[in-house]
Amino acid sequence: MRQFIEQFESRTLLSAAPAAFVTDLSQLLADTAALKANFQHNVATLHTDARKLQADFHGLPKNAQNNSLLGHLRGDLGHNFGVMHHDMAAMLKAGTSNVRKLVADGVKVLLHPTDAAAKAKLVADLAAIPVGGGAPVTTFVADLQSFNTSIAADLTALATANPTNTALQSDVGATETDGAAFMTGLGNDFQAVQNDMTKLIGDLPTGA
Numbered sequence: 001m002r003q004f005i006e007q008f009e010s011r012t013l014l015s016a017a018p019a020a021f022v023t024d025l026s027q028l029l030a031d032t033a034a035l036k037a038n039f040q041h042n043v044a045t046l047h048t049d050a051r052k053l054q055a056d057f058h059g060l061p062k063n064a065q066n067n068s069l070l071g072h073l074r075g076d077l078g079h080n081f082g083v084m085h086h087d088m089a090a091m092l093k094a095g096t097s098n099v100r101k102l103v104a105d106g107v108k109v110l111l112h113p114t115d116a117a118a119k120a121k122l123v124a125d126l127a128a129i130p131v132g133g134g135a136p137v138t139t140f141v142a143d144l145q146s147f148n149t150s151i152a153a154d155l156t157a158l159a160t161a162n163p164t165n166t167a168l169q170s171d172v173g174a175t176e177t178d179g180a181a182f183m184t185g186l187g188n189d190f191q192a193v194q195n196d197m198t199k200l201i202g203d204l205p206t207g208a
Helices: 002-010 019-057 064-111 116-128 131-161 166-202
Strands: none
Touching (some): 019 064, 064 116, 064 166, 131 166
């Protein structure tokens, strides 16, 4: 995202734009970067949790039930990690495209408020921005909830089947805690980005 902002700055467009617009755009970029960074951090944490669970599995009784539960958990982790990475990439790509157009046409209107063509483009840009982020965000949220539900069920089943394995019980609890933090953190990050976008749009001429 920052690449296209630097492109505008090189043309001195943003340097002539109102300070509030530049400030709010910078905040949007910062919070979007934080969203991506926090996502990557939390995924890495869950990968670490998965490795600890893998170590715990070596101490479990070798029976059909544990083999089945372990295989199910591994499959769910591999599938869901892949889906979440894909969803995040698609969501950021769509958001970048929307903001790129909004900034380009918004700055033109801010600098030339009587330019009817620029205002018409800005109106179209605003109309094209889906409420709540549109399909990419909806897909991401749905897949995230599915991820949380499936992994929680797998962990509960493993812990229930091996109640005397203290290491497993502890690591299952830690993984559940990290998963909950993942969900809460992403929710907060999404809300921050949504608030930034609302402020940025509010900086644009009301008659656009």
